Amino acid sequence: DGGITQSPKYLFRKEGQNVTLSCEQNLNHDAMYWYRQDPGQGLRLIYYSQIVNDFQKGDIAEGYSVSREKKESFPLTVTSAQKNPTAFYLCASSMDGGTGSRKLFFGSGTQLSVL
């Protein structure tokens, strides 16, 4: 079955620690995205990538980093510089860069909490 897989489902971060959230897709999609979801707020874009070895900052990139070494994979690192990392993180992909009616396919999310 084609889809997009995020792991882990739950993650705990200690102060000063970097943590990495995994996102893998086998849909052969070119574009991948990372969103942050906080209660009472809309999804906010952290980073996106439209092609391998290239990515752009979204609206709230500070304290986060990404890589896109393979088409299938787009891991997100939450660095110690992100002072309020507790949130639900969603990875998504789309067939191309998202023009027109291109819909997003989402992973099941990672809940990150601070110890």
Added chain:
Amino acid sequence: GQNIDQPTEMTATEGAIVQINCTYQTSGFNGLFWYQQHAGEAPTFLSYNVLDGLEEKGRFSSFLSRSKGYSYLLLKELQMKDSASYLCAVRDSNYQLIWGAGTKLIIKP
């Protein structure tokens, strides 16, 4: 600034009809999406509107009026499994998606 407004929460009865509204002010318009999200799960695509009018898909319909900056999602014959959050998102002139905070729909027997 860009803004998407949806009611925070709505309650409806099983078997009934409910309309979830979404109003938007964005820099340009290149389509509006509705997604369904069950608690702690992935959002899933419901509908896409780019032209004015009603798009019907089974029990779900979505309406768009670009001149009014307004859309609604209509759910008929409500089932308990329809209890979820419904997210409205607009693609702006730069093809970036702007998301509303979502409407939590509670279905009562």
